Amino acid sequence: MKAKIIAFLKRILDWINNNRIKSAIVFLIFVGYYFCLPRTLFEQPYATVIESREGELLGAKIARDGQWRFPAQDSVPQKFKTCLVLFEDRHFYRHPGFNPVAMTKAVRENSAAGRVVRGGSTLTQQVVRLSRHNRSRTYFEKLIEVVLATRLELRHSKDEILGLYAAHAPFGGNVVGLEMASWRYFGVQSHQLSWAESATLAVLPNAPGLIFPGKNQARLREKRNRLLGKLYAQRIIDRTTFELSVAEPLPQKPFDLPQTAPHLLARVAKTREGHRVKTTIDLALQQRLNQLARYYYNQFKQNEVHNLAVLVIDNHNRDIIGYVGNAPTDADHQKDVDIITAPRSTGSILKPLLYAAMLDEGQLLPNTLVADVPTQISGYKPENFNLTFDGAVPAHRALARSLNIPSVLMLQDFGVPKFYETLQKFKLHDISKTPDHYGLSLILGGAESNLWDLCRTYAGLSSTVEYFNAHQARYRTGEFAELNYTDGFKTNFGKPSFDKTILGAGSIYLTYEAMKEVNRPEGDEAWKFYDSALQIAWKTGTSFGNRDAWAIGTNARYVVGVWVGNATGEGRPELTGVSSAAPVLFDAFRLLPRKKGVAAPLNDLEEVEVCAQSGYLAKPDCPTVKQLVPPKGKTTAVCPFHKTVHLDARRRYRVNADCQPVADMVTQSWFVLPPVMEWYYRSQHIEYVPLPPYRADCSGVGGAMDFIYPKAGTKIYLTKDFASKVQPVVLKVAHPNREQLLYWYVDGVYKGTTQTFHDLPIAPVSGFHVVTVVDQDGNEIRRRIEIVRE
Structure with a gap:
């Protein structure tokens, strides 16, 4: 057989040598035949097609030439x-x-x-x-x-x-x-x-x-x-x-194509135009989310709120399983705008990230009391949403109640540049200006972000704890991976490591425990008392002027993010995260399989004794409770509010060596807040017992006092009423002894005396003034203010 093949090839070569022109023609014909068919047979543009993970059509965008031409199956x-x-x-x-x-x-x-x-x-x-x-x-x-x-x-x-x-x-x-x-x-x-x-x-x-x-x-x-x-x-x-x-009848009126995820289709078309993309979208969930969006849109538009967005993430693989980019509104209200990627003011939605970062750095414990008093910092004056003050509030309650003043003071302690760097690690791309540009307003909505980046961040946080618990206290270097909508794509989470990626699992868990306490929407207030309640950690946010309402929640498996507002940026009086976005969030979670909350990562938590009243690490003279804290929590400050005081035998008055023999003194640890914090704290906590006054025969004693209003460097505008009469400014001082007489002076001129309630109205001329207050024991405080008469 081999000899026959060799002989055949030899005859071919002989023929080629004897017929070179014919051989060349045959060769050219063969080459021409081989290349006559274009490598790409059809050059026409195709429609962009997206399918659900089950292979069902979600939507299509017509080809550039105006033809409905799907890519080949x-x-x-x-x-x-x-x-x-x-x-x-x-x-x-x-x-x-x-x-x-x-x-x-x-x-x-x-x-x-x-x-x-x-x-x-x-x-x-x-x-x-x-x-x-x-x-x-x-x-x-x-x-x-x-x-x-x-x-x-x-x-x-x-x-x-x-x-x-x-x-x-x-x-x-x-x-x-x-x-x-x-x-x-x-x-x-x-x-x-x-x-x-x-x-x-x-x-x-x-x-x-x-x-x-x-x-x-x-x-x-x-x-x-x-x-x-x-x-x-x-x-x-x-x-x-x-x-x-x-x-069977013949086709009559043409059917419309499904448009189940139109904004995701538009997103896909930007990068994969003309392709068929099988997405990670769960068809049944997407259809229910669309129904949910339509239901709430019909409610919100009564208040002239025309846009909303919902994003649902599977934490395990970062797959997007639900994508509602906008409400079913009309062209006049930007129905084609994909709100999920639109930069919007964050409101309070970043507060959990600050809380977790401070826990992780050992600058805070969950129950640490944080000041909640009138505050002015370099001309910036934050206010709580309800315009009230608690004096002092545990950090986890400040987060759960979304109090603004404690958050600003926490950010001031942590440092704006440091928090800014933390946000950059989370890849919140729209927070792109310098830390000085945002200042302390960064924590209250002074920056912008989008639903995509925020949901990705919370998915990474949840997955950090889940992976830590399931893999012997390990983290993954690429835990905060990008979200994915392409079915079959395997997200790269990096390599296992014993070093935390951004935040430790313990800090994240304790943050989620605080977020569980956020007041739930109407009808779900008693969630703690029944087993079927949704076990989620969640947070709302409302931007200045009621322009943006946020709600983001998570359990062990899913993250749901919701934004409600107007794409034009128009604010509405009743638009808040709690009243508008939160109901959508909870209804979206009810469409998902029930999952437990994030489990405690005990390998990243340590038990310590903290002061039962202040939440700081306990001193020997503090009443204590045991609490789980992150590892660095053991290095936080000890309680600054418990002081050793000396009392008379009946414990009615404080005494000193000038009026009471040391042997007859009763020594006791007393929980004492600074004057301004105490002034507001007492109105919220009837159990708070102020320090007893010094006995009348004791000398050389005084009490600490402080201004409640105004703060240092305040510029005060005096306005006129309807009768053109200038309205005074009311100065306020807190003194630990309510019965003390306080003497008030403005620029050295005596203005009056107060007792019990230390408020004094004044109406000085425009310009700078120095307010001086002296108590009857000779203690003195001063404050420089600027008055502007309109």
């Missing part, structure tokens, strides 16, 4: 394939790309009739003709089609050729391809077509003009039924199927 449904081959090319699986017998018959019959009455093209030739934009049917063009058809047969399998035909055949109007035709005329995917529907679409490319509603119905039905008869005659379908098929 991997396979052609068997019913359509059977109908098409039987109708168009019965010998498709046996010919090399052209059928000489059919072509001969077509030429003879067309010549006899003097017009085209029969076509002899195979399906392969029709694919070539479609790729050549249906050029004029000349004999020369037919020859080119035959050559290209044989070359196409060598390059592709028969099923691949059918796939090319199914993707590019005309089906009437601007409908191109089987997939689009299936949706347009029958409202289903091609694999769901019945035999009658498949037969209808199989005959349609032969005469696409027959499909127009109300026209040519009889001709289209006759062509379809004749094909169904062939299917029955060849026993491809049984009699019952045949009878039911011919009884």
Whole structure:
């Protein structure tokens, strides 16, 4: 055998050497034949198509040339394939790309009739003709089609050729391809077509003009039924199927394409235009979220709030399983704007990140008392939403109640640049200006972010704790990975490490414990008392002027983010995170499988004794409770509010060595807040016991006092009432002894005396003034202010 092959090759070489010109011609013909078929057969643009993770159509965007042309599928449904081959090319699986017998018959019959009455093209030739934009049917063009058809047969399998035909055949109007035709005329995917529907679409490319509603119905039905008869005659379908098929109606009014996730479609089209993308969207969840968005939109628009967005994340893989980019509003209210990626004022939504960062750095414990008093810092005057003051509040309660003043004071202690750097690690891209630009307002909505980045951040935090608990106290270097909407994509979370990525698991867990205490929407206030309650940590936010309402929540598996407002930035009086965004958030969570909250990462928590009243690390003279804190929590400050005081035997008065023998003194630890904090704290805590006054016969003692209002450097504007009378400014001072007499001076001029309630109205001239207050024991405080009369 080997000798015969060698001899054959030798004869070929001899022929080439003896016929060099002929050999060159044959070689050129072979090369020309090999390269005659374009590498890319169809250059037309395709529609952008997105599908759910179940493979169901979510939406499509028309191709650039105005044609509804879907990208080719991997396979052609068997019913359509059977109908098409039987109708168009019965010998498709046996010919090399052209059928000489059919072509001969077509030429003879067309010549006899003097017009085209029969076509002899195979399906392969029709694919070539479609790729050549249906050029004029000349004999020369037919020859080119035959050559290209044989070359196409060598390059592709028969099923691949059918796939090319199914993707590019005309089906009437601007409908191109089987997939689009299936949706347009029958409202289903091609694999769901019945035999009658498949037969209808199989005959349609032969005469696409027959499909127009109300026209040519009889001709289209006759062509379809004749094909169904062939299917029955060849026993491809049984009699019952045949009878039911011919009884099916023809398509009438075209169906609209699904638009289940239009804003995600627009996002995909920016980077993958003309492709079919299988997304991670859960179809059932997406449909329910759309219903939810429509329900709340109909409510919100009564208050002239026209936009909302909902994003649902699977924490395990960062897959987006629900994406509602906007409410079903109208063009006048920016219905096409994708709010999920739009920068909006953050309101209070960043407060948990500051709280967690301070826990992680050991600058705070969950119950540490934080000041909540009138505050002015370099001209910046934060206020709580309800315009009240608690004096002092545990840090976790300040977070749960979203108190602004404690948050600003916490940020001041932590440092704006340091917190800014933390936010940069979370890749909150819209927070891009310098720390000085934001200042302390950074924690109250002075910066902008978007729902995408915020949900990604909270998903990373939740996953940090879950992975830590499941993998022997390890973290992952890429834990805060980007969100994903492409099905099958494997997110890279980096390598396991014993070093925390950004925040420790213990700090995140304690932050979530505080976030569970956020006051829930109406109807869910008693969630702690029933087992079926949603176990989620969540936070709301409301931007200045009621322009943005936020709510973001998480459990062990999911993160849900909600934004409500107007895309134009118009604020509305009743628009808040609690009243507007929170109900949407909880209803969205009810659509998800019930999951537990994040479990405690005990390997990143340590038990310490803290002061029961102040929340600081306990001193020996503090009443204590045990509490779990992050590792660095053991380095926080000890309680500064417990002081050792000396009392008389009846514990009614404080005494000192000038008025009481040391042996007769009673020594006691006393919880004492600074004067201004105490002044407000007492009104909220009836259990607070102020320090007893010094006994009258004790000398050399005084009490600490402080201004409640105004703060240092305050500029005060005096306004006029309706009678054009200048209204005074009311100065306030806190003194530990309410019965002390206080003497007030402005620029050294005596203005009055107060007792019990230390408030004094004054109306000085415009300019700078020094206010001096002296108590009856000689203690003195001063404050410089600026008065401006309008």
